Amino acid sequence: MKRRSSGSSDSRGRPAAREGGDEFVSRDAGETQAYLVHLLRRDLVLAPLRTGSFEARLTAHGISGAHLVQARYPQGMRLGRGLPHDNLTLRLVRAGGTLYSVGRQTHAAVPGHGLILNTALAESGEYAAGSDHSTFTLHAEQVMRTLQAAIERPVTEPLDFATSFDASSASGAALVGILAAIEAGLSNAQLASAPHAARMLQDALIMLILERFPHRYSAWFERQAAAPAPWQIRRALELIDGHKAGPLTVQEVADTVGIGLRSLQEGFRRHKKTSPHDYIKQARLAHIRAELLDPLSSRSIEEVARHWGFVNRGHFAVDYRLAFGELPSQTRRRG
Numbered sequence: 302m303k304r305r306s307s308g309s310s311d312s313r314g315r316p317a318a319r320e321g322g323d324e325f326v327s328r329d330a331g332e333t334q335a336y337l338v339h340l341l342r343r344d345l346v347l348a349p350l351r352t353g354s355f356e357a358r359l360t361a362h363g364i365s366g367a368h369l370v371q372a373r374y375p376q377g378m379r380l381g382r383g384l385p386h387d388n389l390t391l392r393l394v395r396a397g398g399t400l401y402s403v404g405r406q407t408h409a410a411v412p413g414h415g416l417i418l419n420t421a422l423a424e425s426g427e428y429a430a431g432s433d434h435s436t437f438t439l440h441a442e443q444v445m446r447t448l449q450a451a452i453e454r455p456v457t458e459p460l461d462f463a464t465s466f467d468a469s470s471a472s473g474a475a476l477v478g479i480l481a482a483i484e485a486g487l488s489n490a491q492l493a494s495a496p497h498a499a500r501m502l503q504d505a506l507i508m509l510i511l512e513r514f515p516h517r518y519s520a521w522f523e524r525q526a527a528a529p530a531p532w533q534i535r536r537a538l539e540l541i542d543g544h545k546a547g548p549l550t551v552q553e554v555a556d557t558v559g560i561g562l563r564s565l566q567e568g569f570r571r572h573k574k575t576s577p578h579d580y581i582k583q584a585r586l587a588h589i590r591a592e593l594l595d596p597l598s599s600r601s602i603e604e605v606a607r608h609w610g611f612v613n614r615g616h617f618a619v620d621y622r623l624a625f626g627e628l629p630s631q632t633r634r635r636g
Contacts, residue, residue: 325359330378333357341368341438343420344383350376350430362487365499367439369487373432380426387441387459389507392416393468393480397432401425403463410465415473417514419460437480439503447507451563452521461517462510472513479506529560529568537565537577541584548610549585551577585609586624593632602629 486492
């Protein structure tokens with residue numbers, strides 16, 4: 302066995318995967334099994350595809366509770382059922398092939414395709430000789446939090462992802478693009494210094510899978526977001542229009558009205574043909590314009606802009622001109 306790691310080792314001498322990448326090479330299935338169990342924190346049972354013939358070449362990265370493993374199994378491999386542990390696993394196949402048995406169904410992926418799976422559902426798996434793939438695994442807890450926020454209701458049933466996809470399809474290509482960005486950021490360690498960006502990429506990946514691929518909560522994404530009642534939108538408009546100064550966030554509006562972000566956005570789309578964010582910005586600009594046209598106002602343009610939360614003079618001028626077709630100074634001269 303040969304191992305090269307940029308990370309530190311645990312008490313048993315096994316390296317923890319880090320952003321710089323942990324390289325693991327072994328011809329022993331048991332040793333590879335121990336390494337992956339430690340890395341992924343879940344039970345796995347590995348065995349050679351053919352007796353006496355096994356090789357694993359792995360490069361692992363870990364960040365924010367997720368793991369990316371770029372793996373090659375020149376001689377193939379079998380997976381047996383271990384203790385179930387719910388997760389969201391996304392696998393893209395570059396060479397060879399991979400399949401999992403889930404109940405009476407077999408889910409397979411060949412080059413140019415991928416799998417989305419909660420491996421807790423799989424009874425067995427098999428990687429063909431020459432298998433080369435990337436696997437991105439997220440803990441179920443993170444996925445459940447994102448799901449609950451999206452559908453705005455408690456989630457009590459475990460994940461039931463088990464589907465294959467074509468990487469050249471619209472949804473598949475989008476998945477490949479996000480995963481490629483994650484791979485690039487982890488490989489050059491850039492995401493290590495940008496944890497918020499890492500979480501946003503993970504959330505984007507989760508939401509794309511939740512919205513585009515089948516699972517027991519798919520119906521909540523197939524139907525349009527429940528639009529709030531007209532009175533709730535009127536209340537949101539009154540809040541925005543009556544706000545006296547400074548930034549007002551969409552989240553603050555949603556919290557005050559008592560609805561979720563997604564419902565507020567859908568309500569504005571239906572009733573105002575715009576987003577809450579854009580409506581808030583236009584309302585702030587309108588307040589600024591009203592003061593600039595007021596001959597009794599003694600504040601400078603910069604003071605008025607800052608009062609309404611525009612701190613960058615250049616950006617403010619651009620936004621103002623796009624909204625009203627003239628510069629703030631031109632408005633002031635007409636006041």
